[in-house]
Amino acid sequence: MKRIPVSMVLAVLLAVAGAAGLVRGAMSNSPAAADVAAAPEQPIVASGGYVREPANGVNAAAYFTLYNTTGTPDVLTGVDSGAGEQTTLHSDSRGGMRQISGLSIPAHGSVSLRPGEGHVMIDKLYSPLEAGQSVNFRLTFAKAGQLLLTVPVIAIGAPAPTAEAPR
Numbered sequence: 001m002k003r004i005p006v007s008m009v010l011a012v013l014l015a016v017a018g019a020a021g022l023v024r025g026a027m028s029n030s031p032a033a034a035d036v037a038a039a040p041e042q043p044i045v046a047s048g049g050y051v052r053e054p055a056n057g058v059n060a061a062a063y064f065t066l067y068n069t070t071g072t073p074d075v076l077t078g079v080d081s082g083a084g085e086q087t088t089l090h091s092d093s094r095g096g097m098r099q100i101s102g103l104s105i106p107a108h109g110s111v112s113l114r115p116g117e118g119h120v121m122i123d124k125l126y127s128p129l130e131a132g133q134s135v136n137f138r139l140t141f142a143k144a145g146q147l148l149l150t151v152p153v154i155a156i157g158a159p160a161p162t163a164e165a166p167r
């Protein structure tokens, strides 16, 4: 595993305080450590995440909103999950869904993966997903590095959680 910059580790700890066991490579000798400690904001904040309980045991879709707290545009370039063999970014369009290579997040802006617009596709599920379970994701950004995210599995027909912008 690549070394994760201290800023990313801090972001991860803030984002998934309940999943600290997932954090590895937390030590760094980076000279920027002091600067990072004085910068409490995470570069990218995820909110409103969920996986819709799949109607089959093969694949599932995840949704969330990403907020960019920085003054620099960023791109979500990759997603891994603990729920299936393959996880990819898909856009939805009238012609169906297709894989996309990245998702841009404007400076001080946000982007949402919503039904009808886009989702994270989890293929070849390791086991069936049921409401009440949760799924871990590792998001990789061009600039912000990596962010760990844990989202609930929501029953078919249940209302989706609402995303909240960071203060």
Ligand SMILES: [Cu+2]
Pocket (backbone or CB within 6 Å): 061, 090, 097, 119, 120, 121
């Ligand atoms: Cu898809």
